[in-house]
Amino acid sequence: MTARVMVRDGLFTDGDVPALLGSRCPACGASHFPRHDTCPYCATDGPLPTQLSGTGTLWAWTAVTSAPPGYQGPVPYGVGVVELPEGIRVITHLTVSDPAALVLGQPMQLHVVPLHTDADGNEVVTFSFAPVAPVAAP
């Protein structure tokens, strides 16, 4: 029996409407991803767990064209930075691996996507962002 397993527990929720699991500092108000026990910005203990917005805008992006050490999925694959309304920028896998198909500031939506199948036959999944709607050619 194979299963769908997260690349790491505690980073995101799976399902129809996935979410990134973050935290928010009650003292300085900064949001974090992933969750922190201590606020990295003001060193206050005990940030509160939150679910972060599943939509944001694209701030930077590229594609990795040959497999880096420890990565077993297909290449090329997209990597980028998405800005969330909570005032944070998140490093993320992208569903689009052609940099020319993306534009600065375009709306992005969180998905959970397969990375590869592990030795036990489990499907390993990760968080990823995809364009909300196809972008018309300029």
Add this chain to the structure above:
Amino acid sequence: MSGVVIAGVGMHPFGRFEGVSTTDMGVHAVRAALREAGVGKGGFQAAFCGTAYGGVATGHKVLSRLGLTGMPIVDVEAGCASGGAALMLAAGAIRAGQYDTVLVFGVEKMPKGIIRSSFFEPWQEEAGLAATPSFFALRAQRLTVTSGVTKEHLAQVVVKNRRHGASNTDAMYQKEISAEDVLASRVVCEPLHLFMLCSPNEGAAAVVLTREGPRTGASPAPVTLAGAVLRSHLPGAVLSESTPLSGLTDDDVPSPTTLAATAAFEEADLGPSDLDVVECQDTDAARELMSYEEIGLCEPGGSAELLDSGATALGGRLPVNPSGGLLSKGEPLGASALGQVVELVRQLRGECGSRQVEGARVALSHTVGRGANAGVVILTR
């Protein structure tokens, strides 16, 4: 910071040397630096060795081979800034009166290909979020937005540094390259092509620091270590060398380079306009342009314009990476910062032949490394 001078420098070329061990390269560089300094057994009271991949007791293995042990030998890891960190510790110890003379060296033998770093968690590698060049590429892309940098600019950084490195016999690549050839090399991570990235490789460099004493007779003025600073990152910058999973939507978080450069200028009582020559981190072509802005060689957003002006090429107002930089030399992490210092000491002494920066009196070396670390060293003569 005054009172600390460079008594001698030595270097094992940067490149690929099959059958030559990390220890062999360290012995070569240390022996050369000690000889130049006229320092032998008992002549230095401590040794700091910069290395990131050397393993346990890397420094001890080098000094054991030379019969020079007994004093404290401390290995220092700060990623690509390891040598700068070692230099800061050594200079501080001399300034504090703990030692008179300290040996500082850096050695490395890197595996080929994309650098694998234990800095990242295994899941980050599995998720494809630990590819070092992808972070370089994301920063490069941001420069296209903030500074008007184009792929042509990135290629021109490589052309410049490879032209500088063509006469450096310590460099891995001693051949010029055209912008066409840079842009024709394969894309590693858009917008970075293969030849816009330096090669991780092997090498060693060594520096002997000593307390400044009364000068004898007509001996030439020594090179002074006017500042040596290491800084780590502040949280918030998502694309800093600390590579967090997230940062703030705040573009005003100072980089570790800016923190280190500001502190080093203060320590040396100098500013960017005093500089005659710079060796800066050019792990990739965009990193050199970022360094211009972060060190203060130009205004924020002005790096492409500074490059276009020709100021940073040999013959220009402020040559950057006259050694050829890491793009020509390759990058042996623990040795790269001290490799820069060796080049700059030779520049200040006027020993660099066809790549000499005429009349250079004030020099700055800059490295950044995983962690995040930034090391800035200022030398004067």
